[in-house]
Amino acid sequence: MPELDLLSKGMTTCQGCPMELIARAALDTLGPRTITMTPPSCAAILTGSGDETGWGIPSVQTVLMSLPAFASGVSEALKIRGMDDVTVMGFAGDGGTFDIGLQSLSGAIERGHKAVFICYNNEAYMNTGNQRSSATTLGASTKTTPTGKKESAKNIDFMLLHTPLVYQATASVGNIPDFKRKLKKAASKDGPCFIHVLAPCPSGWKFPTDQTIEVAKLAIKSGAWLQFEREDGKITINTKPTDFQLINQYLDGQKRFGRVTPEIRERIIAEAKGRYETLCRLAELDCLV
Amino acid sequence: MGVIKALDGNAAIAHGVMRSKVQLVAAYPITPQTPIVETISSLIDTKQYDATYITVESEHSALSSLIGASSTGVRTFTASASHGLALMHEVTGTAAASRLPIVMAVVSRAIPGPMSLWCDHSDIMTQRDQGWIQLFAASPQEALDFVMIAYRVSEDERVLTPTMVDIDGFFCSHLTEPVDVPTVEEAAQFVKDFVPVNATLDPEVPYAMNNLTSPAIFTELKRSQDIGMRSAGKVLDERFEEFASLFGRKYGRVMCHETEGADTVVVCMGSMSGTVKHVVNELRAAGKKVGVARVATFRPFPYKELAAALEGVKNVAVIDRVSGMGSFGPLYEEVLSTLRSGRIDANVYPFVAGLGGRDIWEQTIEDVFSRTEALAASGDVCDEPIWIDLKEDEVRYNA
Amino acid sequence: MQKLVQQRTKMLETLPEIIGPVSVKVSDVHTGAWRYRRPVIRDEDCVRCGICATYCPCGVIEKTDDGMVIDYTYCKGCGICTVECPKKAIDFIEESNFRKEAE
Structure with a gap:
């Protein structure tokens, strides 16, 4: 049997789409014995339409509110059928994870089903044309916050620190080898895992399509995005931010921050610093079970 | 024939579920359905009944997880009422359109508002056009029997449509009557082990399920569903006949x-x-x-x-x-x-x-x-x- | 990619009829038509590190015995590979130039 692609190359995702890159890297890591679930979201473009699908593995398009519950059922049914070698991969955006899907995710994590939940975070409802979500960064313009979002983003990673995830990580399209390493680790675990991946979206964040990876890298470097993992009750920080003032450059490279005032700019930087300081202190603990 | 037990409607449904060899149950407690949830989960927890119980955090997740499990090829059950059924509304449509043979007990309770705990049919009637077979049982005995019949009908390849078995909250759910419970051996003559006849999630055959459906095929999928539902009439008659020959209780539509x-x-x-x-x-x-x-x-x-x-x-x-x-x-x-x-x-x-x-x-x-x-x-x-x-x-x- | 398309088409012939919204065929949109600029690898400067392939969202760059090869049937021309190439060995050329060539 010739080696087959696990994801079609001819799909109508936008140019420079980070979500597609994450999915591709995920399947590259997990291989063909994987069942995936996507909610209606940008990832539904991978699921396809009509009699066609982009996935080379079995997939279900769930409803937006309860992908993790669908995954719970699949995971338990696989156990019943003795198909223990199959990985269940949830693949949802920030809306399906932070907002409407949060309750279902919290339930699935608490019940301890074996599944990997990947959140590709493009910081807004991008598939419906860029409306703010609770993951949208303070100050970002979206179609529902044209003058810039007034509230800080929900910190899902910190929220989930006190849930019984057997493995939790953040990752970025700016560092695909790191994402693959984390996903491989997650797939080896016998319980719920969560990987939160930053997915800078050229269409929604308004930067040139060739800059997707550069924006993601700058997010890591500037501390706008923190790379860490939690395993066995211990947090490991993967990358130390170089200089929080680089956030200015990060904001300037994206037109969605075109209306950010100097005050908001200060707040964004201060919050990023605060997040990192909190994380550093948490990383000194080893009791986050 | 069977064993006579004093059971209320809820307990009768739980017995029907066990006798139907359901492999996975996910449900969320809600009055007046809660005793179904308690009975089944306790029996599973104490290993008197070999099945998986998912203690979901909402009714929406209950049915969502059943869709996942049923798509993976196992026999599933849930139960709900009123607010719970309303919360499930989004996914009852998905389950039916995905042609999954899920069976759900609905213990009818008025849908809000005003807030009520008590029976009427306003909850199940919200599901009238969602594409589920709807059976209305009038007694605990019927409730048990209808659950077993429901699996045979829903799983029939001509039907492939989920079923709601409705009992009236309190009037039937909490009414204790003598119920003839088929023995495991007797029940096994009627409900066999589950063999999925439609597509299931399996890495060997990578199906994409519940895909976005364009106007070019939506009508045809709906009509297929309608034909499946209509076929259920004939299949119900056949199963009522077969059930009567095995258990002596004769039902009709x-x-x-x-x-x-x-x-x-x-x-x-x-x-x-x-x-x-x-x-x-x-x-x-x-x-x-x-x-x-x-x-x-x-x-x-x-x-x-x-x-x-x-x-x-x-x-x-x-x-x-x-x-x-x-x-x-x-x-x-x-x-x-x-x-x-x-x-x-x-x-x-x-x-x-x-x-x-x-x-x-x-x-x-x-x-x-x-x-x-x-x-x-x-x-x-x-x-x-x-x-x-x-x-x-x-x-x-x-x- | 073509292997996948063929395998699925073949599979479709052997599968039993499925009832409900289930898809088996592979999405095969020739998204190369979207491209207004084309990434072209200068083979002499390419060190075959594969970073372009790692970061290509569409997975259209493949390492072969003859070097890195881009599948232009699907390449949308986002330009990520041209930016990420550590040797800057990928040129990003206006599609119109190729059309002129073809004429």
């Missing part, structure tokens, strides 16, 4: 009592039918030509069977246990369709009774019969339902 030669017939569903039967017996003893036709399968609706039962009847009184606000109750509308399509020229009168747990007494039914006779005599027609058990002086409105 319409169950009639004294309709033969009757002038006036009440059409109803669920637990009230027992009371109606009793009143019919008393009125018959008093020389009145009355009868009752109980609809047991609301979806697919048994138009032909009901028309046959109403042939030659002069007056039909339909009792809906739901208000049909601004219109008529759903059962009344079905009966009108039945009469029209069956070319039956009978007077038909819409009644609403038993909302939010109000008891339907013998007096209520007697009132329905006498009001029907009076209306027939006067030749009046009804342009809105008759709220037969209404306390007129407590109705507040500005008009």
